[in-house]
Amino acid sequence: SQKIEQNSEALNIQEGKTATLTCNYTNYSPAYLQWYRQDPGRGPVFLLLIRENEKEKRKERLKVTFDTTLKQSLFHITASQPADSATYLCALEAGGYNKLIFGAGTRLAVHP
Amino acid sequence: DTAVSQTPKYLVTQMGNDKSIKCEQNLGHDTMYWYKQDSKKFLKIMFSYNNKELIINETVPNRFSPKSPDKAHLNLHINSLELGDSAVYFCASSQGPRSPLHFGNGTRLTVT
Numbered sequence: 323s324q325k326i327e328q329n330s331e332a333l334n335i336q337e338g339k340t341a342t343l344t345c346n347y348t349n350y351s352p353a354y355l356q357w358y359r360q361d362p363g364r365g366p367v368f369l370l371l372i373r374e375n376e377k378e379k380r381k382e383r384l385k386v387t388f389d390t391t392l393k394q395s396l397f398h399i400t401a402s403q404p405a406d407s408a409t410y411l412c413a414l415e416a417g418g419y420n421k422l423i424f425g426a427g428t429r430l431a432v433h434p
Numbered sequence: 435d436t437a438v439s440q441t442p443k444y445l446v447t448q449m450g451n452d453k454s455i456k457c458e459q460n461l462g463h464d465t466m467y468w469y470k471q472d473s474k475k476f477l478k479i480m481f482s483y484n485n486k487e488l489i490i491n492e493t494v495p496n497r498f499s500p501k502s503p504d505k506a507h508l509n510l511h512i513n514s515l516e517l518g519d520s521a522v523y524f525c526a527s528s529q530g531p532r533s534p535l536h537f538g539n540g541t542r543l544t545v546t
Contacts (some may be wrong), residue, residue, distance in 0.1 A: 353532070354532055356534060356535075358535075363539070363540075364539050364540070365438070365524050365526070365537030365538050365539045365540055366477070366524075366535070366537050367537070368534035368535060368536070371532075371533075371534060373532075409475070411477065413477075415532065419465070419482060419484060419489045419490060419531060420465060420482070420528055420530065420531045420532060420533065420535075421479060421482070421490055422479065422535065423479070424469075424476065424477040424478075426474065426475050426476050427475055
């Protein structure tokens, strides 16, 4: 069956360090993958999209990698700040018209 | 200006009642969605409309009926509410295939 897995445990890191979040999937062949940020009581906010023919994408302090052989995406936040504390969701295109399937998310806490 | 707005933000009702949630987007997007986020935080797609036409209809009880009067609006009507319908419902929109989703801030539905 199709599955998307993200680190189920919360990730606690010190301010200034790099946070690395993992998204693994099975039985999908997505053409693209997206990462979103969700704060408590709010809707997810889009961060980055990476296509299957792209190995890496960057946006300011954010970097996403996409390895279709390993069926894995890594999401990095460099020079992390307490304001980066949130839940981060990965989402795969799962066929159809922009049909996205979301992982359960990883909660990141950045401590001063 | 709020890009994707949902009303109401909170909805508390009793089993067996019928309720509606409204969604409007002012982004000029062609595609709108309903997602359900349960207590385990999984975001699951329910429906998608493109230019008022239903294009994604996941395995959702037929007590749930989406209606799109125009491409800027997508409402969700739920009949005969059950306890298991308690969740946060998110509306979203996108420009089209392979483009990011813009989410509203959700409607927290509690069925007692």
